Amino acid sequence: MTAAPQPLGRLAASFDRIVCGITWATQVAAATAYLGAAGHLSAWRDLFAKDAVGTVILWCSGLCMAALWGISLREEARSYYNRQHQRLYRKAGLLGHVGTLLIAALAASKLPHQVAWFALLGTVSFAAVATWASWMQARLLPDEDQAVVDAILHREAAQRAAVFDASDRERRRARLAVIVESLGYTLNDAGAPTTSxxxxxxxxxxxxxxxxxxxxxxxxxxxxxxxxxxxxxxxxxxxxxxxxxxxxxxxxxxxxxxxxxxxxxxxxxxxxxxxxxxxxxxxxxxxxxxxxxxxxxxxx
Structure with missing residues (x-):
């Protein structure tokens, strides 16, 4: 007798896609709100008249912070199974998010209806941070599965370290050989043959x-x-x-x-x-x- 296929797997996958869509939608909504506040030229007119160079630098800083925020979100979503990288990208993403929010808040302070703008910026920023943290928490692997992944990552890191140590020793020996030859001597490279x-x-x-x-x-x-x-x-x-x-x-x-x-x-x-x-x-x-x-x- 053939058992009927269980829909739980498809349901879980569909639910994960829905949560993923909502999470990214809140990030886009927050970015749109920040751009809406910072994109008003009237908010920067007075600052530009007083200090044009400083205003341009401030705008460039806002763009860099927004780029840092977006890139960190993408990389954290990709490497959620690597706890070390995830924590690093989370901190970088929060830094970029806060920096972008501050630039948008500065622009909103120069616009009419400041209270409404501040309420909007606060709401979308809280929603963006909360939904992202919840989604990342939901994607965490069980401890036993994470232990397997950590062991593999640790093994790859050890292999890279071994390769680096070998190449570093070779570079140091080549540099030492040049120095010794400049002093009129020859570095004795005779050693025990390498055998398997x-x-x-x-x-x-x-x-x-x-x-x-x-x-x-x-x-x-x-x-x-x-x-x-x-x-x-x-x-x-x-x-x-x-x-x-x-x-x-x-x-x-x-x-x-x-x-x-x-x-x-x-x-x-x-x-x-x-x-x-x-x-x-x-x-x-x-x-x-x-x-x-x-x-x-x-x-x-």
Missing amino acids: PAEPPAIRWTIPAGKHAPLVYFIRNGNRMKIGTTTELKRRIRTLALRPENVALLVAGDQRRERDYHKQFAEHRIGTTEWFAYEGTLADYVHDQTARLSQKEQQQ
Whole structure:
């Protein structure tokens, strides 16, 4: 028997589109009211006669504030899932909104029916801010979903930081080589050849289904390794958007053991994160541990 399709999904999508339309409509209404007040040439005639340059600068400032407001609204709506960017764009948008409102209020103070203008500007500005804040609040992801997104964003930021560190070291070395050559010396660039880290033997770790005793996990993603502690490994793997096959090593221990590992492999650490470059002593350690465990399993 085929169940009838549930209309709740379509209803929720339609409701979201309606709320989105109302929210943007209030922003347009507020911008129109501000433009209506600031667009009266009679409001600026006296100021222009007294200080033409200052009036032009004031007008340009109002246009810049309006542009900042509009751009910030658009970017906040696009990156609502990135809490850090959302807060940044919210602050920038409020700054642009308040700046535009002040310019419009200054113009309204020079117009007839000032009370009516002030009431209109206050009403549309409150409606614009309130509807926007409500819409953004409604679009927030559940905590568990947000944790997955945060892990992905954190991983991408760590990758960018690693690339920047590598390129920065290369630039510094090139600059140092030029300085050393200008002093009549040659910078010794001889070093250990770069080799790919040895692949650990294939060990399929048993992932506990629920809560368990603290475990220090080594979970690999490409050429990077994350060293952390958890009591819910299955959930942690999911929040990192990885798979159980990415787990390279598990060690019984708590955060003190984790900190010991962080100190032991500090030379491979990427910034201040829990991610490490999978190379050198870290790769050797994981390889040795997994080889020992694999040999032990074979003997049993």
